[in-house]
Amino acid sequence: xxxxxxxxxxQACTGIEDISQCIAHLEQCDWNMNxxxxxxxxxxxxxxxxxxxxxxxxxxxFFTDFGIVSEPSTSKPRMIHFEVRLNDTTRHVSLDESANLxxxxxxxxxxxxxxxxxxxxxxxPQSGTDIMSDSTALGSLHLPLNVTLTVRxxxxxxxxxxxxxxxxxxxxxxxxxxxxxxxxxxFDKLKETYMLEITDIRTKSxxxxxxxxxxxxxxxxxxxxxxxxxxxxxxxWNTLASDKSLLxxxxxxxxxxxxxxxxxxxxxxxxxxxxxxxxxxxxxxxMEVDEYEEASENLDDEFLLDVPTVTRLRPLMPEEATDxxxxxxxxxxxxxxxYGQEAHVTPSFLIDTLDAAIQEAFGGSARNxxxxxxxxxxxxxxxxxxxxxxxxxxxxxxxxxxxxxxxWAWDVTSDFNRKRMLDMCTRMLGSGVxxxxxxxxxxxxPMLVLAQGRGRSCDVNSIxxxxxxxxxxxxxxxxxxxxxxAQKQEDIRMEELSEARERIKREQEEAYxxxxxxxxxxxxxxxxxxxxxxxxKQEEERKEQEKNEQIERLGEIVPQEPSPxxxxxxxxxxxxxxxxxxxxxxxxxxxxxxxxxxxxxxxLGYLNDKYxxxxxxxKRDISSLDPKVSLKDHKLFPQExxxxxxxxx
Numbered sequence: 001x002x003x004x005x006x007x008x009x010x011q012a013c014t015g016i017e018d019i020s021q022c023i024a025h026l027e028q029c030d031w032n033m034n035x036x037x038x039x040x041x042x043x044x045x046x047x048x049x050x051x052x053x054x055x056x057x058x059x060x061x062f063f064t065d066f067g068i069v070s071e072p073s074t075s076k077p078r079m080i081h082f083e084v085r086l087n088d089t090t091r092h093v094s095l096d097e098s099a100n101l102x103x104x105x106x107x108x109x110x111x112x113x114x115x116x117x118x119x120x121x122x123x124x125p126q127s128g129t130d131i132m133s134d135s136t137a138l139g140s141l142h143l144p145l146n147v148t149l150t151v152r153x154x155x156x157x158x159x160x161x162x163x164x165x166x167x168x169x170x171x172x173x174x175x176x177x178x179x180x181x182x183x184x185x186x187f188d189k190l191k192e193t194y195m196l197e198i199t200d201i202r203t204k205s206x207x208x209x210x211x212x213x214x215x216x217x218x219x220x221x222x223x224x225x226x227x228x229x230x231x232x233x234x235x236x237w238n239t240l241a242s243d244k245s246l247l248x249x250x251x252x253x254x255x256x257x258x259x260x261x262x263x264x265x266x267x268x269x270x271x272x273x274x275x276x277x278x279x280x281x282x283x284x285x286x287m288e289v290d291e292y293e294e295a296s297e298n299l300d301d302e303f304l305l306d307v308p309t310v311t312r313l314r315p316l317m318p319e320e321a322t323d324x325x326x327x328x329x330x331x332x333x334x335x336x337x338x339y340g341q342e343a344h345v346t347p348s349f350l351i352d353t354l355d356a357a358i359q360e361a362f363g364g365s366a367r368n369x370x371x372x373x374x375x376x377x378x379x380x381x382x383x384x385x386x387x388x389x390x391x392x393x394x395x396x397x398x399x400x401x402x403x404x405x406x407x408w409a410w411d412v413t414s415d416f417n418r419k420r421m422l423d424m425c426t427r428m429l430g431s432g433v434x435x436x437x438x439x440x441x442x443x444x445x446p447m448l449v450l451a452q453g454r455g456r457s458c459d460v461n462s463i464x465x466x467x468x469x470x471x472x473x474x475x476x477x478x479x480x481x482x483x484x485x486a487q488k489q490e491d492i493r494m495e496e497l498s499e500a501r502e503r504i505k506r507e508q509e510e511a512y513x514x515x516x517x518x519x520x521x522x523x524x525x526x527x528x529x530x531x532x533x534x535x536x537k538q539e540e541e542r543k544e545q546e547k548n549e550q551i552e553r554l555g556e557i558v559p560q561e562p563s564p565x566x567x568x569x570x571x572x573x574x575x576x577x578x579x580x581x582x583x584x585x586x587x588x589x590x591x592x593x594x595x596x597x598x599x600x601x602x603x604l605g606y607l608n609d610k611y612x613x614x615x616x617x618x619k620r621d622i623s624s625l626d627p628k629v630s631l632k633d634h635k636l637f638p639q640e641x642x643x644x645x646x647x648x649x
Contacts, residue, residue, distance in 0.1 A: 010025070010036055013037050042096055042098065079094050079095070079145070081146050083149070096138075097137070100138065121151060125144060189213045189252075190214040191212070192213045193211070194213060194261075195262045196208070197264045198265055199265070202268055214254065216249065216250050217253065218249035223385060224267055226384065226385030235268075238266045240256065241257065315413065316335060316413075317330055317411040320416045325353070327411075331349065339388050346392075347392060354374070354410075355428060358372060358428055358456060358458060362454050363455060366495045371404055371450055371451070371452055373401060374409070374410070376409075376411075376448075376449065377410070377445065378442055379411070379413040380413060381442050381445040383445065383465075383467060428458070430460065433463075440465070448473075450480040452480075452487055461483050464477075550602070554599045557599055568591070569638070571590050571592075573586055574641045576643045578611070578644055590631055590637045591632065594631060601644060604644075608623060611644055613644055614642065614645065622636070
């Protein structure tokens with residue numbers, strides 16, 4: 001956290017308006033905000049009047065890389081660190097030695113969650129402490145820097161008197177919503193709900209608001225500012241409290257003596273230039289409006305009390321938002337900053353364009369569709385603060401909308417952003433919604449538009465304006481969700497029927513395509529087989545042709561058969577063909593080479609590459625003999641029977 005944030009938080013906690021005084025407190029505690037707040041509270045609770053801060057900061061350097069800072073103070077009071085124990089619970093409290101015992105008792109009772117009158121301390125390092133009172137200054141006790149004290153408390157322990165949980169984390173510091181001044185109040189009154197009927201004297205408007213008794217007067221002034229536009233520093237309250245001295249910023253409403261169940265009061269604006277608030281104790285029923293105005297114009301200075309300056313709120317969106325995503329990121333951040341601390345939960349807005357929000361809500365299947373909630377905010381509306389803090393940030397609303405809605409937001413405070421919203425409404429939500437938004441006056445905002453639809457088409461089924469209660473908002477939300485759910489179920493049914501038809505159609509198309517594919521594959525296979533057969537046939541024909549040509553060629557070179565009376569020795573050869581066919585007898589000259597015999601066998605159709613020629617006994621494969629040697633030399637003379645058999649591959 002940088003020093004600007006620390007300074008702002010310190011001002012919010014202490015209500016000190018003077019920045020130089022705030023810086024002095026923070027510098028005194030080395031910018032430790034917890035210690036600085038304790039010091040400031042101690043100083044404010046001291047019975048002696050507070051002296052104005054007269055240090056001159058004009059010559060000091062307030063601008064550094066960290067923001068607003070000041071030079072270290074030359075004199076720094078001691079900080080005394082107390083370790084306060086109650087049974088098994090331990091709390092650490094740091095106070096300036098200028099603080100008194102009453103301040104220590106206030107802080108310790110709050111930290112330990114026990115009533116102040118039950119906080120009795122044991123373990124003081126100095127004697128004579130039994131005569132101490134709440135006004136005793138810590139510095140007068142000459143305490144060391146670190147002091148350990150034990151609290152005696154018999155009637156109360158761990159917040160039982162407050163109705164709080166008795167679960168306490170040992171050794172840690174906790175923050176509680178009830179301020180220190182609340183320990184002076186009756187605890188039952190803190191739980192009461194008070195209806196304040198506030199009359200704005202200037203406009204004669206009447207506002208009815210419900211507040212818990214634990215709300216502080218400062219909270220009331222801020223809420224009144226949202227309603228009436230009167231800054232807290234200019235507010236004049238009448239008949240709010242019986243004693244004007246009770247109207248301090250941290251005073252709870254339960255301690256003001258308000259009437260139950262309804263308390264009437266009025267407010268107007270002072271013309272005083274200082275930061276003031278006043279309570280007029282005159283009887284409201286007997287004073288006319290002009291008397292209120294006269295009283296507020298003639299305020300006596302003795303009735304003026306300092307209150308914190310209201311910091312100007314940063315706009316939820318830039319006044320001329322052209323980057324939707326950047327503007328909505330700022331909207332979410334500022335919305336959380338304004339309302340998240342008190343409500344603890346805030347809606348999660350979709351940080352995207354309205355078109356993207358419509359797609360997110362309706363763009364998917366019917367099962368995933370949700371309601372679209374468009375929140376339109378106007379900072380100048382008197383309804384905005386109450387609607388946001390008490391309705392839109394209610395845990396039940398936040399949880400319900402998170403489960404059933406896509407939430408999108410826009411700020412229509414500036415004319416530029418309002419015109420942009422009207423244009424977006426016309427294009428995406430319809431001209432009817434745009435006309436409705438256009439006719440809504442400033443104080444008719446905030447507005448929550450609830451729409452349902454499908455795809456890019458949407459129908460608005462409810463518009464919630466700012467002047468509604470939490471119960472009415474929940475009823476409208478539930479009704480809108482139920483209507484959307486009924487339409488959603490019908491859409492789911494139609495979508496399922498459509499999906500079933502599409503699935504059947506798709507399956508039929510897939511079956512048809514598969515059948516076509518099978519037929520195509522069969523045809524391809526058949527064509528391939530035919531081509532293969534044709535190729536084999538052609539190959540066989542070619543081989544057969546080559547065989548015939550070779551047989552014909554061998555027949556041409558076979559030597560003529562010699563006649564019996566040729567006068568040369570001849571060899572009579574008998575050939576036994578394969579398969580047991582008729583034997584073939586042929587004579588050859590004894591001097592004829594073996595090749596001539598093999599050529600004759602080939603001319604019969606038994607080519608040497610497929611067949612071999614062997615002798616009957618002894619068995620010899622003459623096909624493998626030297627073909628150039630004569631038949632006589634191969635001992636095939638004068639006669640021989642040869643067997644032709646097919647080669648086995």
